Amino acid sequence: MKIKNETKVGVLAAFAIALLIIGYNFLKGNSIFSSETVLYAKYDRVDGLGVSKPVLINGFQIGRVDQLTLQPNGTIVATLKIKGKYDIPKNTIARLESTDLLGGKAIVMNLGNDRNYAKDGDTLNANVEKGLMETVQPVQKKAEQIITKMDSILTSVNSILNPNFQKNVDKSFTSIASTLGALEATSKKVDALVGSESSKLSGILSNVEQITVNFKNNGAKIDAILANLNTVTDKAAALNFKQTVDNANKAIADLQGMVADLKGGKGSLGKLLNDEEMYQNLTSASKNLDNLMIDLKANPKRYVHFSVFGGGNKKDK
Known part of the structure; x- marks a missing residue:
């Protein structure tokens, strides 16, 4: 056919x-x-979840997301198709989790302990876990802050470690090295000097120790000597002070006697001070001397005669 x-x-x-x-x-x-079991789960938000996304139990895919439906109250109902026959307890939680850093999502079943198993058309409890990016975001912010601080620190270090600063640092280290070398040389010289003069230093220290021991042993005698010296000094000071006061009193008494003699007219000076007639004579003699000096200045020829050519005396006409 x-x-x-x-x-x-x-x-x-x-x-x-x-x-x-x-x-x-x-x-x-x-x-x-093959037969499929249809289950449902309600979510407040399904960021990153789409149709055909896997449904997992401990990383093993048992189904897929068949449909996402927006409800009037704003919730989203996800239709899950489970391949084959699996015993899923009714109190199992269909958790929405991130599967990668790019925001991909999947539904992971956290199996419950209920002995009654979910049937075709049942709605499971749902939960949304924070995504990996949401979890990493605080760490990312801290990392960005640390990177910013590190950048500012490196900028500061770069500005400090300029060529001139490096040269100055090199010079400073060179100076420090030379100073340490000089100190080392000085230390060696001091060690050599101490080594060569160690015997003398030992003798000096021994003598100092002996002197200290002698001072310690003769402390009582030294104290007695100092006490005696203080006593002698005090007596000498007291004696000199008493003699000085006595001399001063004697001088004052003599001066008072002299004044009394002057007032009593004793002696030449006393008579001169107390004789009225002698005072009048002295006054008259002083006046006559004054008149003589005036007349001498007015008529010098009366008292002095001389000739330039050595001639004889001439009589006044």
């Missing part, structure tokens, strides 16, 4: 359409020949 070409084309077209449907469902993750 000969098959017509139209039949062949129809069969081929039907096979191609079936193959296309099977391939499309396969790419979407739909099971074509």
Whole structure:
């Protein structure tokens, strides 16, 4: 029996359409020949979650997200298709977790301990875990702050470690090295000097020790000598002070006697002070001497005669 070409084309077209449907469902993750269990989970937000995202238990994929539906109250209902037959307790939590740093999400089943298992069409408890980026964000901010501080520190260090500063540091280290060398040389000289004069130093220290011992042994005698010296000094000072006072009193008494004699007219000076007639004579003699000096200045020729040519005396006409 000969098959017509139209039949062949129809069969081929039907096979191609079936193959296309099977391939499309396969790419979407739909099971074509096996049974699936449909479960639901409600979320307040589903950032990063999309259709065909995996449903995992301990990292093992048991299904996929088939559909996301926005509810009037703003919640999102995720339709989960589970391949095969798995015993999932009713109190299992369908947690939305991040799977990578790029924000990809998956639904991870945290199996509960209920003995009753979820059936087709049941709604599981849902929970949204913070994404990896949300968890890393505080650490990222701290890292950025640390990097900023490190950048400022490195900038400061770079500005400090300029060529001139490096030269100055090199010079400073060179000076310090030379100073340490000089100190080392001086230390060696001092060590050599101490080594060569150690015997003399030992003798000096021994003599000092002996002197100290003598002072210690003769402390009482030294104290007695100092006490005697203080006593002698005090007596001498007291004696000299008494003699000085006596001399002063005697001088004052003599002066008082002299004044009394002057007042009584004793002696030449006393008579001169107390004789009225002698005072009048002295006054008269002083006056006559004054008149004589005036006349001498007025008429010098009366008292002095001389000739330039050595001639004889001439009488006044």
